[in-house]
Amino acid sequence: xTSPSRTVPRLFDRALLHARQDRALKYGSATFLLDRVAxxxxxxxHAVLRKFSDAADIGTPGDQVRMLLSAHVxxxxxxxxxxxxxxPLALAPASLDLAVSALALQFVNDLxxxxxxxxxxxxxxxxxxxxxxxxxxxTELRQSFAEAESEIEGGVSPRVSPxxxxxxxxxxxxxAGFALPVTDVDRIVVRYDHAFALMQDxxxxxxxxxxxxxxxxxxxxxTFARMAQVYAERFxxxxxxxRATFDIVWLSGWAPHESQQKPLKPGSAKMSLAEAVKKAGxxx
Numbered sequence: 479x480t481s482p483s484r485t486v487p488r489l490f491d492r493a494l495l496h497a498r499q500d501r502a503l504k505y506g507s508a509t510f511l512l513d514r515v516a517x518x519x520x521x522x523x524h525a526v527l528r529k530f531s532d533a534a535d536i537g538t539p540g541d542q543v544r545m546l547l548s549a550h551v552x553x554x555x556x557x558x559x560x561x562x563x564x565x566p567l568a569l570a571p572a573s574l575d576l577a578v579s580a581l582a583l584q585f586v587n588d589l590x591x592x593x594x595x596x597x598x599x600x601x602x603x604x605x606x607x608x609x610x611x612x613x614x615x616x617t618e619l620r621q622s623f624a625e626a627e628s629e630i631e632g633g634v635s636p637r638v639s640p641x642x643x644x645x646x647x648x649x650x651x652x653x654a655g656f657a658l659p660v661t662d663v664d665r666i667v668v669r670y671d672h673a674f675a676l677m678q679d680x681x682x683x684x685x686x687x688x689x690x691x692x693x694x695x696x697x698x699x700x701t702f703a704r705m706a707q708v709y710a711e712r713f714x715x716x717x718x719x720x721r722a723t724f725d726i727v728w729l730s731g732w733a734p735h736e737s738q739q740k741p742l743k744p745g746s747a748k749m750s751l752a753e754a755v756k757k758a759g760x761x762x
Contacts, residue, residue: 486588490639491688492561495585499539499684508682509540514666515580515609515726516542522728523547523578523607530576530605534569536596537582539684551576563587569599579608581726584641585688593654603735606656612641613663613725618713619676626705630698636689647727656731657738664726669719673706676722 502508520543523530531552535544537559548554557568559582569577577596586592596606620638627634642650644661651659670676680686714720732738 486563486591488563488587488690490585490587491690491692492559492563492585492587495684495688496561498681498686498688502682502684503540506682507540507684508679509542510668511666511683511724512538512540512542512581516546518664518726518728519543519578519580519607519609520546520550522730523576523605524550526605528605532574533576533578534574534599536567536577536579536608537586538578538580539582543578543580547578559583559586559592563591567592567595567599569595571598572601574599575601575604577604577606579610581609581611583608584610584612585639589642590650590653593650593656597654597656597731597733600733602733603737604733606729606731606733608729609726610642610647610729611724612647612727613643613665614723615641615725617723618709618721619673622673622705622709622712623701625708626701627697630701630704636691637687639687639689641725642727644727647729651729651731654731655734657734659729659731661730662728664728666724666726668722668724669715670722671719673709673720674702676720 530550533547533551533554534557535547535554536557538544538556541556544554544556559567577600583589583592600606616638623637624634627637644663648659648661651661668676668679670679677686709720710718
């Protein structure tokens with residue numbers, strides 16, 4: 479729950495996010511990114527040499543993760559991320575030995591608070607495994623819109639959500655009290671015929687602009703046309719198709735337990751995420 483002693487910046491309109499995700503689901507979602515992440519998440523969970531019995535899938539849009547996880551975990555509950563920042567997650571303390579989330583936490587206003595709630599919901603030596611959109615995701619679209627708006631409209635408005643980087647997310651895991659926190663990034667480059675095809679996919683994901691400070695008036699058609707032109711000029715391959723970057727940041731952490739190894743000094747980690755979860759999950 480959000481602490482009353484601090485003010486949480488409201489970057490995202492979460493009610494609008496829910497509405498757009500519901501609309502995308504109704505009219506047919508583009509799920510290729512979530513499908514890949516779901517498969518990768520299950521593969522990473524399998525690297526842990528341990529049986530899990532009580533799991534929660536937190537905020538993941540769609541049911542891909544839950545369905546895959548149900549084949550290996552006895553109880554898997556879907557937990558919705560509330561639209562209001564003041565509402566707590568529906569998680570009882572020390573009730574889970576596994577908590578997962580896929581492509582959801584990047585749109586949380588109070589991410590430190592949510593991570594702390596997940597940490598409290600884990601039993602000692604329980605595992606948290608999540609994938610979030612981060613890093614340089616959609617940097618091509620961001621740059622193209624900025625140049626087009628600057629030229630056509632004389633200013634720049636926020637078009638693409640800000641995304642946390644690897645270091646920031648690792649620090650948030652530590653702040654939330656997770657032991658053995660590990661982060662890594664998987665860069666996925668998707669190619670499109672043109673920028674408008676990318677934007678259609680974003681609409682079909684329910685992932686269009688939900689920033690509170692987003693522009694509320696329609697943009698000029700000339701701005702969109704110039705954006706697509708800049709995109710094609712700066713971010714296309716020899717065959718004319720454009721590139722779109724999606725950085726998937728993977729997070730892993732454990733609820734503290736006396737059997738766990740001591741944390742390394744900052745900056746001294748030499749282990750990949752897969753190696754870390756495998757080692758921490760070996761039978762004791």
